[in-house]
Amino acid sequence: MATVNDFTPKEQPQWCPGCGNFGIMLALRNALVKVGAETHNTVVVSGVGCSGKDAHYVRTYGYEGLHGRALPLATGIKLANSRLRVIAMGGDGDGYGIGLNHFVQTCRRNIGLTYIVHDNAIYGLTTGQTSPTSMKGMKTKSTPHGVLEEPIHPLALAITSDATFVARTYTGNIPHMIEVFTQALAHKGFALVDVLQICPSWNKVNTPEWFKTRIYDLNKEGHDVADKIKAYEKALEDVHSGYERVPIGIFYKVDKPTYEDGLPQRKEKEVFEHDISAINMEKTLAKFI
Amino acid sequence: MTEFVWKIGGEAGFGVMGAGILFGKVFTRTGHYAFIYPEYPSLIKGGLNTTQVRVGDAPVNAPSKTYDLLVALNKFTVEACKDEARTGGSIIYDGKNTDLTGINVREDIQLYNIPLLEIAQNAGGDMLMRNTVAMGASLALVGYTLDQLDVMIHEIFGRKGEDVVKINMDAAKGGYDYVKAHYDAGKFPIKLEKRRMRESKFVLTGNEAIGAGAIQAGLKFFASYPMTPASSILHYIAAHEYDHNIIVKHAEDEIASMNMVVGASYAGARSMCCTSGGGFALKSEALGLAALAETPVVVVLSQRTGPSTGMPTWTEQADLRFAMHASQGDFLRVILAPGDVTEAYMHTQRAFNIAEKYQIPVIILSDKFLSESAATTDSSDYKPLPIERGKMITQHMQPLPQGGRFKRYEFTEDGVSPRPIPGVIGGEHVATSYEHWENGFSTEHFETRKKMVDKRARKINFMANDLIPPTLYGPKGAKLTLVCWGSHKAPVFEAVDILKKEGVKVNALHFSCVHPLHPLAYELLLKYRKRLVIVENNSTAQFGGYLKEKVGVQFIGSILRYDARPLFPEDVAEHAKAILEGREKDAVVYDRTPVEYYTARIIDTKEAGKGLDKPLGESKHTIEVI
Numbered sequence: 001m002a003t004v005n006d007f008t009p010k011e012q013p014q015w016c017p018g019c020g021n022f023g024i025m026l027a028l029r030n031a032l033v034k035v036g037a038e039t040h041n042t043v044v045v046s047g048v049g050c051s052g053k054d055a056h057y058v059r060t061y062g063y064e065g066l067h068g069r070a071l072p073l074a075t076g077i078k079l080a081n082s083r084l085r086v087i088a089m090g091g092d093g094d095g096y097g098i099g100l101n102h103f104v105q106t107c108r109r110n111i112g113l114t115y116i117v118h119d120n121a122i123y124g125l126t127t128g129q130t131s132p133t134s135m136k137g138m139k140t141k142s143t144p145h146g147v148l149e150e151p152i153h154p155l156a157l158a159i160t161s162d163a164t165f166v167a168r169t170y171t172g173n174i175p176h177m178i179e180v181f182t183q184a185l186a187h188k189g190f191a192l193v194d195v196l197q198i199c200p201s202w203n204k205v206n207t208p209e210w211f212k213t214r215i216y217d218l219n220k221e222g223h224d225v226a227d228k229i230k231a232y233e234k235a236l237e238d239v240h241s242g243y244e245r246v247p248i249g250i251f252y253k254v255d256k257p258t259y260e261d262g263l264p265q266r267k268e269k270e271v272f273e274h275d276i277s278a279i280n281m282e283k284t285l286a287k288f289i
Numbered sequence: 290m291t292e293f294v295w296k297i298g299g300e301a302g303f304g305v306m307g308a309g310i311l312f313g314k315v316f317t318r319t320g321h322y323a324f325i326y327p328e329y330p331s332l333i334k335g336g337l338n339t340t341q342v343r344v345g346d347a348p349v350n351a352p353s354k355t356y357d358l359l360v361a362l363n364k365f366t367v368e369a370c371k372d373e374a375r376t377g378g379s380i381i382y383d384g385k386n387t388d389l390t391g392i393n394v395r396e397d398i399q400l401y402n403i404p405l406l407e408i409a410q411n412a413g414g415d416m417l418m419r420n421t422v423a424m425g426a427s428l429a430l431v432g433y434t435l436d437q438l439d440v441m442i443h444e445i446f447g448r449k450g451e452d453v454v455k456i457n458m459d460a461a462k463g464g465y466d467y468v469k470a471h472y473d474a475g476k477f478p479i480k481l482e483k484r485r486m487r488e489s490k491f492v493l494t495g496n497e498a499i500g501a502g503a504i505q506a507g508l509k510f511f512a513s514y515p516m517t518p519a520s521s522i523l524h525y526i527a528a529h530e531y532d533h534n535i536i537v538k539h540a541e542d543e544i545a546s547m548n549m550v551v552g553a554s555y556a557g558a559r560s561m562c563c564t565s566g567g568g569f570a571l572k573s574e575a576l577g578l579a580a581l582a583e584t585p586v587v588v589v590l591s592q593r594t595g596p597s598t599g600m601p602t603w604t605e606q607a608d609l610r611f612a613m614h615a616s617q618g619d620f621l622r623v624i625l626a627p628g629d630v631t632e633a634y635m636h637t638q639r640a641f642n643i644a645e646k647y648q649i650p651v652i653i654l655s656d657k658f659l660s661e662s663a664a665t666t667d668s669s670d671y672k673p674l675p676i677e678r679g680k681m682i683t684q685h686m687q688p689l690p691q692g693g694r695f696k697r698y699e700f701t702e703d704g705v706s707p708r709p710i711p712g713v714i715g716g717e718h719v720a721t722s723y724e725h726w727e728n729g730f731s732t733e734h735f736e737t738r739k740k741m742v743d744k745r746a747r748k749i750n751f752m753a754n755d756l757i758p759p760t761l762y763g764p765k766g767a768k769l770t771l772v773c774w775g776s777h778k779a780p781v782f783e784a785v786d787i788l789k790k791e792g793v794k795v796n797a798l799h800f801s802c803v804h805p806l807h808p809l810a811y812e813l814l815l816k817y818r819k820r821l822v823i824v825e826n827n828s829t830a831q832f833g834g835y836l837k838e839k840v841g842v843q844f845i846g847s848i849l850r851y852d853a854r855p856l857f858p859e860d861v862a863e864h865a866k867a868i869l870e871g872r873e874k875d876a877v878v879y880d881r882t883p884v885e886y887y888t889a890r891i892i893d894t895k896e897a898g899k900g901l902d903k904p905l906g907e908s909k910h911t912i913e914v915i
Binding site: 005006008009010011039040041043045048053055056059060061062063064065066069071072073074075076077078079080081083084101102105263264265266268271272274276277278279281283284285288289 | 512
């Protein structure tokens with residue numbers, strides 16, 4: 001059994017002091033231990049941004065790809081070898097902005113990936129511009145007069161896109177993160193975990209104090225995770241309540257066949273495992289006669 | 290070479306492309322070679338579609354500017370194509386539906402008025418079966434029997450039942466008998482005979498050859514987004530995904546497709562995607578990712594007329610510099626540009642070996658001309674190449690010490706580092722789009738950065754044996770050397786043959802490995818440096834410029850074409866001769882006819898539509914091929 005130490009590299013993380021990423025990283029390492037993951041069979045994939053560094057700080061196989069493209073990169077890895085536990089890490093700009101198309105498509109595909117989005121409502125690594133989840137009116141470097149658009153509702157979007165596991169957690173509550181990550185990792189199919197995260201450097205609005213009075217665990221209020229319509233309503237509650245109530249927890253969960261289940265090509269063995277040294281093309285080429 | 294050039298034309302949706310393959314196969318199965326060259330506009334219905342089938346008793350890999358026999362399925366085809374007829378050429382048309390009044394057909398052209406629609410209908414068929422009637426009539430003219438066409442009809446329609454087979458055979462026979470009854474077929478100037486075959490022959494397009502070559506090479510993951518003229522690679526591989534255990538993903542966009550391919554390759558599956566210029570632009574960022582993270586990838590770029598959307602269904606060789614320089618930063622890549630269908634099959638296999646041995650991106654550069662033309666080829670030319678996966682590690686190793694990482698980017702003499710795939714114990718490492726230490730961890734350490742650049746770059750010093758030398762073709766004592774690359778091998782080589790017959794000695798140098806250059810390329814180019822002429826299907830002689838830069842040679846002339854069509858052998862020969870004789874220096878070939886494929890009016894739709902369940906109507910401009 002791998003331990004938390006096995007998932008911990010020698011290198012020290014280089015995020016800003018107080019960054020929510022530290023908590024996400026620790027929670028993920030703990031959740032991996034809880035689900036019995038092994039370092040060699042786990043791949044942490046990320047885009048680029050502050051969240052992108054997770055692929056470095058969880059000692060497994062890792063691939064830090066391109067900004068916004070963690071999901072297709074992870075999809076390729078998973079399809080080539082679906083025995084791997086593949087975790088995609090993204091940010092709100094990376095995943096809900098430049099990479100949004102992949103998000104919607106991967107949800108409906110129900111491929112066996114765990115997608116953890118570091119949602120701090122700001123672009124951190126590029127020093128503080130508005131993100132798709134920034135609150136309307138928020139002043140940032142790129143919107144000095146305030147954001148004019150409504151924010152993206154990532155959980156609602158995931159639910160309407162037929163994601164089979166939709167959850168949200170908060171960096172200020174590490175036990176909750178570990179619990180939600182553990183459930184997401186155990187889910188067969190695509191699991192989205194949107195992590196409300198503080199950014200001490202650039203987001204001066206959604207501070208720990210701001211979250212403290214608003215966040216509540218919807219699973220403690222008897223939410224039925226099988227109720228899609230209710231889950232959808234809850235997914236909109238933060239914005240619709242004027243941010244008076246911000247729910248976290250498992251919003252929606254359903255068991256459905258995965259994308260991989262529909263591929264007879266990998267029934268016998270994973271596609272990458274086939275011996276390619278002597279492929280017989282006789283029948284295939286005979287069609288050209 | 291005895292040859293017979295047959296051409297069929299009609300509006301999109303009349304099945305002229307399928308007819309071309311079928312007709313070409315009839316001759317291939319009876320010992321001839323065929324080259325099948327389609328031209329069509331970016332429309333699903335309407336416009337003008339043509340397919341030329343050039344039949345010869347030796348391999349043919351280029352179209353001809355002229356034809357012996359044209360099958361015109363509508364009036365516009367006659368108008369558009371009548372002047373391409375050779376002296377004494379012929380045109381089959383349906384006088385009951387196509388009124389040729391007002392069309393000035395040359396006196397030397399023999400017209401065969403055959404009621405194609407009526408014969409098709411009498412056989413129990415419809416409008417679409419006029420092709421079959423015309424094929425039967427054409428076979429009668431060249432003195433062939435119908436038996437091979439009947440065999441093909443059985444093979445194609447057998448699954449649809451005996452009724453369908455019979456209707457098609459009756460249609461072919463109807464056309465055949467009509468010619469015999471109403472014309473003196475003996476007067477047709479070309480007679481073909483069945484020839485003995487030493488081995489079976491394949492008829493396939495460049496794209497099919499790329500797809501089949503990839504399957505032979507062990508392709509296990511393919512993700513793409515449709516884009517003409519690359520889409521048929523996606524279709525071909527998708528049709529075989531179960532036969533060969535390949536996962537084919539039609540991705541949400543070009544960017545996703547490329548990133549998926551990078552991911553699947555990282556996980557140990559041979560992976561590829563295909564696209565055209567616009568899609569390649571979108572894939573560029575992930576091409577650089579593959580380069581920095583040293584993940585092997587194979588990308589097929591089938592060029593079309595650009596820039597931007599350009600002319601989607603037409604050809605050009607203008608993405609060479611784009612392929613060479615796509616994505617930010619300096620990095621090594623290999624670009625293979627197959628010269629014909631067989632090379633497409635073999636070089637695609639090479640592409641995978643090179644990608645994995647050197648852990649770099651390899652681009653297969655095709656174009657509409659090669660991708661969608663089909664040729665008869667000898668089956669013995671389709672050989673499997675040994676699979677070389679380089680330093681990929683699939684066996685478990687010693688577990689790493691706690692906290693440790695595998696040196697995935699270890700500095701090695703040849704620049705290639707061991708590559709464990711996920712799942713392998715002891716290989717845990719991070720691959721990244723950032724510059725990195727030997728263990729993959731990101732760094733901004735200057736010396737390491739410099740050493741990593743050098744490590745990735747020096748692979749080039751070890752790959753000479755995997756690159757492909759240029760092919761030299763032509764007689765000794767040549768006075769001019771035509772330099773060409775990729776799809777234009779056959780048009781240029783055939784120009785050499787044409788000139789040889791005229792007693793003019795020129796030779797040709799063809800490159801199917803356009804970047805980096807094989808050592809022999811330098812030797813040959815320098816040897817012929819005083820008489821080089823660059824021949825390219827673009828407006829700026831992109832490859833010529835590259836050779837000037839890399840080899841230091843100059844060109845005494847150029848033959849370029851960028852009107853969206855490929856260079857034809859006759860054009861290359863004419864201008865090569867003019868350059869040799871000092872009458873010309875830089876030639877630009879273009880079609881001066883008023884023909885416009887895209888807005889071709891369906892002049893005789895009303896007439897042709899008679900007998901249809903519903904008239905075709907004004908069907909042009911309905912759906913575009915993008």
